[in-house]
Amino acid sequence: MKVAEIIFSPTGGTERVGDIIGGCMSHMPQKIDLCDGGKDYSAFELSPEDMAIIAMPSYGGRAPAVAIERLKKIDGKGARCTLVCVYGNRAYEDTLAEMEDTAKECGFKVVAAIAAVAEHSIFPGYATGRPDISDKKQLEEFARRIMSNTEEVKFIPGNRPYKNAGGGGLVPKPGKACVKCGLCAEKCPVQAIDAQSFIADPKKCISCMRCVKLCPEKTRKLNNVLVSAAALTLKKACSVRKENELFC
Numbered sequence: 001m002k003v004a005e006i007i008f009s010p011t012g013g014t015e016r017v018g019d020i021i022g023g024c025m026s027h028m029p030q031k032i033d034l035c036d037g038g039k040d041y042s043a044f045e046l047s048p049e050d051m052a053i054i055a056m057p058s059y060g061g062r063a064p065a066v067a068i069e070r071l072k073k074i075d076g077k078g079a080r081c082t083l084v085c086v087y088g089n090r091a092y093e094d095t096l097a098e099m100e101d102t103a104k105e106c107g108f109k110v111v112a113a114i115a116a117v118a119e120h121s122i123f124p125g126y127a128t129g130r131p132d133i134s135d136k137k138q139l140e141e142f143a144r145r146i147m148s149n150t151e152e153v154k155f156i157p158g159n160r161p162y163k164n165a166g167g168g169g170l171v172p173k174p175g176k177a178c179v180k181c182g183l184c185a186e187k188c189p190v191q192a193i194d195a196q197s198f199i200a201d202p203k204k205c206i207s208c209m210r211c212v213k214l215c216p217e218k219t220r221k222l223n224n225v226l227v228s229a230a231a232l233t234l235k236k237a238c239s240v241r242k243e244n245e246l247f248c
Protein backbone atom coordinates (compact mmCIF):
# COMPACT_ATOMS: atom_id res chain seq x y z
CA MET A 1 0.00 0.00 0.00
CA LYS A 2 1.30 3.42 -1.01
CA VAL A 3 0.43 6.48 1.11
CA ALA A 4 0.27 9.74 -0.83
CA GLU A 5 -0.09 13.19 0.69
CA ILE A 6 -1.85 15.48 -1.80
CA ILE A 7 -1.45 18.85 -0.14
CA PHE A 8 -2.19 22.53 -0.73
CA SER A 9 -0.36 24.40 2.02
CA PRO A 10 0.81 27.93 1.21
CA THR A 11 2.15 28.67 4.71
CA GLY A 12 2.84 25.17 6.03
CA GLY A 13 0.10 24.60 8.63
CA THR A 14 -1.85 22.17 6.45
CA GLU A 15 1.36 20.36 5.57
CA ARG A 16 2.26 19.93 9.25
CA VAL A 17 -1.14 18.31 9.89
CA GLY A 18 -0.87 16.16 6.73
CA ASP A 19 2.64 15.04 7.73
CA ILE A 20 1.51 13.96 11.20
CA ILE A 21 -1.25 11.81 9.66
CA GLY A 22 0.80 10.56 6.70
CA GLY A 23 3.84 9.85 8.89
CA CYS A 24 1.71 7.65 11.09
CA MET A 25 0.45 5.62 8.12
CA SER A 26 3.78 5.21 6.32
CA HIS A 27 7.53 5.70 6.86
CA MET A 28 7.85 7.30 3.44
CA PRO A 29 4.65 8.92 2.21
CA GLN A 30 4.80 10.28 -1.34
CA LYS A 31 4.08 14.02 -1.59
CA ILE A 32 2.12 15.85 -4.26
CA ASP A 33 2.29 19.62 -3.86
CA LEU A 34 -0.86 21.37 -5.10
CA CYS A 35 0.83 24.77 -4.63
CA ASP A 36 3.07 24.04 -7.60
CA GLY A 37 1.10 25.24 -10.63
CA GLY A 38 3.72 23.88 -13.05
CA LYS A 39 3.20 20.20 -12.14
CA ASP A 40 1.52 17.66 -14.40
CA TYR A 41 -0.92 16.24 -11.85
CA SER A 42 -2.51 13.89 -14.39
CA ALA A 43 0.76 11.87 -14.49
CA PHE A 44 0.40 10.84 -10.84
CA GLU A 45 -0.53 7.14 -10.46
CA LEU A 46 -2.69 5.50 -7.80
CA SER A 47 -4.33 2.11 -7.28
CA PRO A 48 -7.28 0.89 -5.13
CA GLU A 49 -4.89 -0.42 -2.40
CA ASP A 50 -3.39 3.04 -1.87
CA MET A 51 -4.38 5.66 0.67
CA ALA A 52 -4.33 9.32 -0.31
CA ILE A 53 -4.41 12.06 2.30
CA ILE A 54 -5.96 15.07 0.60
CA ALA A 55 -5.33 18.15 2.73
CA MET A 56 -6.34 21.80 2.20
CA PRO A 57 -6.90 24.86 4.34
CA SER A 58 -10.33 26.38 4.76
CA TYR A 59 -10.61 29.83 3.16
CA GLY A 60 -13.81 31.58 4.20
CA GLY A 61 -15.40 28.21 4.95
CA ARG A 62 -14.64 26.87 1.45
CA ALA A 63 -11.82 24.92 -0.17
CA PRO A 64 -9.38 27.17 -2.09
CA ALA A 65 -10.61 27.23 -5.71
CA VAL A 66 -7.13 26.73 -7.14
CA ALA A 67 -6.54 23.65 -4.97
CA ILE A 68 -9.83 22.13 -6.12
CA GLU A 69 -8.99 22.91 -9.75
CA ARG A 70 -5.59 21.15 -9.44
CA LEU A 71 -7.02 18.19 -7.49
CA LYS A 72 -9.50 17.62 -10.33
CA LYS A 73 -6.58 16.76 -12.63
CA ILE A 74 -5.69 13.68 -10.53
CA ASP A 75 -7.27 10.33 -11.40
CA GLY A 76 -8.12 8.66 -8.06
CA LYS A 77 -8.41 5.19 -9.69
CA GLY A 78 -10.53 3.95 -6.75
CA ALA A 79 -7.81 4.68 -4.18
CA ARG A 80 -8.99 5.16 -0.60
CA CYS A 81 -8.69 8.68 0.67
CA THR A 82 -8.77 10.63 3.91
CA LEU A 83 -9.86 14.24 3.55
CA VAL A 84 -8.17 16.74 5.83
CA CYS A 85 -9.46 20.27 6.18
CA VAL A 86 -7.24 22.58 8.22
CA TYR A 87 -8.65 25.80 9.65
CA GLY A 88 -7.59 28.66 11.87
CA ASN A 89 -9.94 28.05 14.81
CA ARG A 90 -12.90 30.05 13.39
CA ALA A 91 -14.93 27.53 11.33
CA TYR A 92 -14.55 25.28 8.27
CA GLU A 93 -18.23 25.28 7.21
CA ASP A 94 -18.52 23.70 3.70
CA THR A 95 -14.82 22.96 3.11
CA LEU A 96 -15.01 19.22 3.74
CA ALA A 97 -18.24 18.87 1.73
CA GLU A 98 -16.60 20.52 -1.28
CA MET A 99 -13.51 18.33 -0.87
CA GLU A 100 -15.71 15.23 -0.62
CA ASP A 101 -17.60 16.04 -3.83
CA THR A 102 -14.36 16.74 -5.70
CA ALA A 103 -12.57 13.64 -4.41
CA LYS A 104 -15.49 11.43 -5.49
CA GLU A 105 -15.58 13.14 -8.89
CA CYS A 106 -11.86 12.29 -9.26
CA GLY A 107 -12.54 8.60 -8.54
CA PHE A 108 -11.36 8.39 -4.92
CA LYS A 109 -13.18 6.35 -2.28
CA VAL A 110 -13.57 8.65 0.73
CA VAL A 111 -13.06 6.49 3.86
CA ALA A 112 -12.50 9.22 6.47
CA ALA A 113 -12.42 12.96 6.99
CA ILE A 114 -10.66 15.12 9.55
CA ALA A 115 -11.09 18.77 10.49
CA ALA A 116 -7.96 19.99 12.23
CA VAL A 117 -6.87 23.32 13.65
CA ALA A 118 -3.64 25.14 12.74
CA GLU A 119 -2.35 28.64 13.41
CA HIS A 120 -4.34 31.24 11.48
CA SER A 121 -2.17 32.24 8.54
CA ILE A 122 -3.56 35.79 8.34
CA PHE A 123 -4.06 36.34 12.07
CA PRO A 124 -1.35 34.31 13.83
CA GLY A 125 -2.72 35.49 17.19
CA TYR A 126 -5.44 32.86 16.72
CA ALA A 127 -4.64 29.13 17.18
CA THR A 128 -1.03 30.19 17.80
CA GLY A 129 1.44 27.30 17.62
CA ARG A 130 -1.13 24.72 16.56
CA PRO A 131 -0.95 21.86 15.76
CA ASP A 132 0.60 21.49 19.24
CA ILE A 133 1.67 18.39 21.20
CA SER A 134 -1.86 17.52 22.19
CA ASP A 135 -3.08 17.93 18.55
CA LYS A 136 -0.24 15.67 17.37
CA LYS A 137 -1.22 12.92 19.79
CA GLN A 138 -4.86 13.16 18.77
CA LEU A 139 -4.14 13.25 15.02
CA GLU A 140 -1.85 10.22 15.35
CA GLU A 141 -4.61 8.38 17.16
CA PHE A 142 -7.06 9.33 14.36
CA ALA A 143 -4.58 8.10 11.74
CA ARG A 144 -4.15 4.71 13.44
CA ARG A 145 -7.93 4.32 13.68
CA ILE A 146 -8.62 4.98 10.00
CA MET A 147 -5.60 3.64 8.14
CA SER A 148 -7.26 0.26 7.43
CA ASN A 149 -10.74 1.66 6.70
CA THR A 150 -12.29 0.35 3.50
CA GLU A 151 -15.90 1.48 3.95
CA GLU A 152 -17.05 4.83 2.59
CA VAL A 153 -17.52 7.44 5.29
CA LYS A 154 -21.20 7.91 6.15
CA PHE A 155 -21.33 11.54 7.23
CA ILE A 156 -19.22 14.57 6.40
CA PRO A 157 -20.54 17.97 7.57
CA GLY A 158 -21.29 20.84 5.18
CA ASN A 159 -24.04 22.37 3.08
CA ARG A 160 -24.89 22.01 -0.59
CA PRO A 161 -25.00 24.41 -2.32
CA TYR A 162 -21.84 25.58 -0.61
CA LYS A 163 -21.67 29.04 0.95
CA ASN A 164 -20.41 31.82 -1.32
CA ALA A 165 -16.64 32.00 -1.54
CA GLY A 166 -15.72 35.34 0.01
CA GLY A 167 -12.23 36.60 0.59
CA GLY A 168 -9.94 38.75 -1.46
CA GLY A 169 -8.91 42.24 -0.53
CA LEU A 170 -5.96 41.42 1.73
CA VAL A 171 -3.07 41.74 -0.72
CA PRO A 172 0.47 41.88 0.73
CA LYS A 173 2.92 44.49 -0.56
CA PRO A 174 6.73 44.68 -0.60
CA GLY A 175 8.16 47.18 1.91
CA LYS A 176 11.10 49.58 1.67
CA ALA A 177 13.56 46.87 2.75
CA CYS A 178 12.75 44.71 -0.30
CA VAL A 179 16.03 43.45 -1.83
CA LYS A 180 14.29 42.18 -5.01
CA CYS A 181 15.36 38.60 -4.34
CA GLY A 182 12.32 37.32 -6.29
CA LEU A 183 11.37 34.55 -3.88
CA CYS A 184 7.82 35.82 -3.41
CA ALA A 185 7.16 35.90 -7.17
CA GLU A 186 8.74 32.47 -7.66
CA LYS A 187 6.72 30.77 -4.91
CA CYS A 188 3.30 32.44 -5.23
CA PRO A 189 0.92 29.51 -5.84
CA VAL A 190 -1.11 31.50 -8.41
CA GLN A 191 1.68 33.54 -10.05
CA ALA A 192 0.09 36.79 -8.90
CA ILE A 193 3.36 38.69 -8.29
CA ASP A 194 5.09 40.73 -10.98
CA ALA A 195 8.73 39.61 -11.25
CA GLN A 196 10.05 43.19 -11.71
CA SER A 197 8.04 45.30 -9.27
CA PHE A 198 7.06 42.48 -6.87
CA ILE A 199 3.59 44.00 -6.67
CA ALA A 200 0.75 41.45 -6.62
CA ASP A 201 -2.20 41.60 -8.99
CA PRO A 202 -5.24 41.96 -6.68
CA LYS A 203 -7.38 40.08 -9.22
CA LYS A 204 -5.12 37.01 -9.01
CA CYS A 205 -3.99 37.12 -5.34
CA ILE A 206 -5.84 34.64 -3.11
CA SER A 207 -4.46 36.21 0.12
CA CYS A 208 -2.75 32.94 1.05
CA MET A 209 0.12 34.73 2.90
CA ARG A 210 2.84 32.51 1.44
CA CYS A 211 4.83 35.50 0.17
CA VAL A 212 4.66 37.15 3.61
CA LYS A 213 5.86 33.99 5.33
CA LEU A 214 8.71 33.37 2.86
CA CYS A 215 10.08 36.91 2.51
CA PRO A 216 13.65 36.68 3.87
CA GLU A 217 13.68 40.39 4.73
CA LYS A 218 10.31 40.19 6.54
CA THR A 219 9.34 43.26 4.54
CA ARG A 220 6.37 41.86 2.66
CA LYS A 221 3.28 42.72 4.63
CA LEU A 222 -0.43 43.44 4.73
CA ASN A 223 -1.84 46.82 5.63
CA ASN A 224 -1.72 46.89 9.46
CA VAL A 225 -4.92 48.88 9.87
CA LEU A 226 -6.92 46.48 7.69
CA VAL A 227 -5.50 43.45 9.52
CA SER A 228 -6.22 44.82 13.00
CA ALA A 229 -9.80 45.70 12.01
CA ALA A 230 -10.42 42.27 10.47
CA ALA A 231 -8.83 40.49 13.47
CA LEU A 232 -11.25 42.28 15.82
CA THR A 233 -14.30 41.06 13.89
CA LEU A 234 -13.06 37.46 14.31
CA LYS A 235 -12.11 37.72 17.98
CA LYS A 236 -15.27 36.12 19.39
CA ALA A 237 -15.34 33.26 16.86
CA CYS A 238 -11.62 32.48 17.04
CA SER A 239 -10.67 32.85 20.67
CA VAL A 240 -12.06 29.68 22.27
CA ARG A 241 -9.96 26.60 21.50
CA LYS A 242 -11.65 24.23 19.04
CA GLU A 243 -10.79 20.54 18.95
CA ASN A 244 -9.89 18.37 15.96
CA GLU A 245 -12.71 16.18 14.65
CA LEU A 246 -12.78 12.78 12.96
CA PHE A 247 -15.55 11.51 10.67
CA CYS A 248 -15.43 7.85 9.68
Ligand SMILES: Cc1cc2nc3c(=O)[nH]c(=O)nc-3n(C[C@H](O)[C@H](O)[C@H](O)COP(=O)(O)O)c2cc1C
Binds near residue numbers: 013060092120167208
Ligand atom coordinates in the same frame (compact mmCIF):
# COMPACT_ATOMS: atom_id res chain seq x y z
C1 LIG B 1 -7.63 33.65 2.66
C2 LIG B 1 -7.77 32.90 3.96
C3 LIG B 1 -9.03 32.60 4.45
C4 LIG B 1 -9.16 31.91 5.66
N1 LIG B 1 -10.41 31.59 6.11
C5 LIG B 1 -10.54 30.90 7.25
C6 LIG B 1 -11.85 30.53 7.73
O1 LIG B 1 -12.87 30.79 7.11
N2 LIG B 1 -11.94 29.88 8.92
C7 LIG B 1 -10.82 29.57 9.66
O2 LIG B 1 -10.99 29.01 10.75
N3 LIG B 1 -9.58 29.83 9.19
C8 LIG B 1 -9.42 30.49 8.02
N4 LIG B 1 -8.16 30.77 7.54
C9 LIG B 1 -6.99 30.22 8.26
C10 LIG B 1 -6.43 29.00 7.55
O3 LIG B 1 -7.44 28.09 7.22
C11 LIG B 1 -5.39 28.29 8.44
O4 LIG B 1 -4.50 29.21 8.98
C12 LIG B 1 -4.61 27.24 7.67
O5 LIG B 1 -3.80 26.56 8.59
C13 LIG B 1 -3.75 27.83 6.58
O6 LIG B 1 -3.12 26.78 5.89
P1 LIG B 1 -1.59 26.80 5.46
O7 LIG B 1 -0.77 27.09 6.72
O8 LIG B 1 -1.36 25.43 4.98
O9 LIG B 1 -1.42 27.85 4.45
C14 LIG B 1 -8.00 31.49 6.37
C15 LIG B 1 -6.73 31.79 5.86
C16 LIG B 1 -6.61 32.47 4.67
C17 LIG B 1 -5.24 32.76 4.15
Ligand code: SF4
Binds near residue numbers: 215218
Ligand atom coordinates in the same frame (compact mmCIF):
# COMPACT_ATOMS: atom_id res chain seq x y z
S1 SF4 C 1 10.58 38.03 -1.03
FE1 SF4 C 1 10.65 39.99 0.09
S2 SF4 C 1 12.66 40.83 -0.36
FE2 SF4 C 1 12.31 39.19 -1.86
S3 SF4 C 1 11.41 40.27 -3.65
FE3 SF4 C 1 9.71 39.57 -2.38
S4 SF4 C 1 9.22 41.31 -1.05
FE4 SF4 C 1 11.27 41.67 -1.88
Ligand code: SF4
Binds near residue numbers: 187190207208
Ligand atom coordinates in the same frame (compact mmCIF):
# COMPACT_ATOMS: atom_id res chain seq x y z
S1 SF4 D 1 0.61 37.42 -3.78
FE1 SF4 D 1 -1.26 36.72 -2.85
S2 SF4 D 1 -1.55 34.66 -3.72
FE2 SF4 D 1 0.59 35.21 -4.10
S3 SF4 D 1 1.72 34.37 -2.36
FE3 SF4 D 1 1.20 36.48 -1.83
S4 SF4 D 1 -0.74 36.33 -0.72
FE4 SF4 D 1 -0.44 34.38 -1.81
